[in-house]
Amino acid sequence: MSSIRREFVKILFQKRTFIGWGLLFIIPFLVMLAFRFSSAGPGRGGGGTADVGAMIFTQVRTNGIYLIVAALLAMSSFFLPLLASMSGSNTVAGEAESGTLRTMLMQPITRGRFLMSKWFVANVYVAICVFLLGLGSLIAGGAVFGLHPLKLFTGQSIGVAHALGLSVAAYAFVFLGMMCVVSVSVLFSTLTNSSLTAAIGGLVLVIVMLVLGGFSVFDFLQPYLFVHHFDAWTNFLSSPVQWGPVIKALINFAVWIVGTTGIAYWRFRSRDILS
Amino acid sequence: MTAEKFDMAQEGRLEHCEGKPVVLSTHGLTKEFGSLRAVDNLDLSVCRGDVFGFLGPNGSGKTTTIRMIFGLIYPTSGYVQVLDHKVPAQRTSALRHLGGFVDDPMFYGNMSARRNLRLLGEMNGHVTEERIAEVLDIVGLLDRGDSKAGSFSHGMRQRLGIALALIHDPDVIVLDEPTSGLDPQGMKDVRELIRQLGAQGTTVFLSSHLLHEVELVCNRAAILSKGHVIVQGPVSELHPASHAVKILTANQSKALEIIRAMVPAGGVREDEGYIIVDSGDGFVPEMVRRLVAGNVDIMAIVPAVEQGLEDMFLELTSTAEVALPQAIGRSRKGGRL
16 A cells, blocks of 8 residues: 555656646536537537537537536547556656666565556546546536436436436546556556657557558457447447447456556566666 | 785685674676676675775676666576575565665655655655654755755765665665765765764675775775676775885986896886886885985885776776776766766
8 A cells, every 4th residue: 555655646746647637627618618609519529439429519508418428528539548648658667767766676665566556556547537527527517508317319318317327437437448548558668768658659559549440451350459449438328228338348448458467567577677 | 916816815704704794795696688798607795894895997797786786687697695685586675674776866856855765765664754854964965855856966866865775774785886976075975974884883885986985985895897806805905915116216217227136127117207116025225225325316215005006906907808998097087987
């Protein structure tokens, strides 16, 4: 526990931590203002499925709950992966860069415990990002557009409490997807002494997966790429919830998270620290 | 002066430490980076209470050795032992008995010196505010304890590094060139501090490329070259057993003539205007009598000990290697390669 607390203290002493959190909290307010003061809806944002996006963005002004969903749709394809990648890549490579990695590892802590504490805190950071995005959307949407019963894609209407519950599930799901990005970036972070290289490595992997998704030739690969499953949260907005795609996505995420973190752990334990 | 002569002087006194326990030792420690053998079969032993000098030119493997002592890098073969704990096998338990830094000590720049000591010190056990103030005071940083470590100069970071090394009162502190890059006053302060630590019974393992520094603060030393230990033993015995003197006279050529008649050819040479004679006890009075008898006015006769030490260091660390004397020349200027 103490090593987790120590890593958490470290990120609290970095300005970028609060910049990231602040941005995610404020972005829903900016989106709200854009809807509030423009006559026509804005262009479709994000890379979500076309019909879902179109439906959500045309209805935001009628119901604040749509803003909660719209913010998630807009942020989950690029901005959240960007923050997740930065968070994960900063873990080992960031300390190597500043020369503090050797200072840390000259104290009596096992490499494994050090790495796992870092991994954990990098994920907590992203969890707080996702939470603040939801909280900002709830406040911005609720205050300006009000919270009303939600009409699902499948036609049924659900109450506000039920809709908020589904939103929480959707946000939690997206967080699990982001854990894949964090874990991949932590792996890259153990392989290089430059946190920028590691962050770009994580992002490039996300982008390559997105690009592969655009070619039908690579369709056979789709089920294995975690990015392909990011949109599965929209299944929470059907009644009844379509669990099939959600479960497939969760299995995929678990394999990526455990796999990449396992390789990072194995690699870091045997590596020479020359920074 | 040859390496063999020193090795003979060492025999039988390496391990026993005159009854004191060996607190830090390396056993056949070897590290290869690709085809480069950075550290080659290193056997060191540091006794409790030693201020042990780890002397060698830049690039001789000092930092690589220290990284292996702390378990930052894995030996290709061999191991380090700290009291009963082997590194890397029992790294974390060994580290509880070790403090120190390798290379330039680095800290969390956004945090105060005090918070850095708390954060890093607590990894070794409970740390009180009093202890933090105490170690800051020892290194002369008490009034800067609340400044951010990021604002510290190189010299201040070296001191903070020593403060962190001391915080859990370890059995051995290992300092990697703690005076490198400091101004003369800073060097003097840090050396004085190390001497005091030694006087209080703290075991110190001090790496340095400065012979002079090791002579000043250490009681035992090892000289490293190309990853090998060439000499290891009490600093007093690292001195060449030399009776060499430097002579300056009004007529150097005539003096040289007279002296050459007294000693074998290899015993006399000229350097920077002086005649340097390396000969046995009782030689000097006889030489003076003959010079006076030959009407040569003597301006000065001084012991050439410093000269002999420098020569020895150069000779020892440059065996069959042309590039090394240049490296030492650079290191004398205080720069790091």
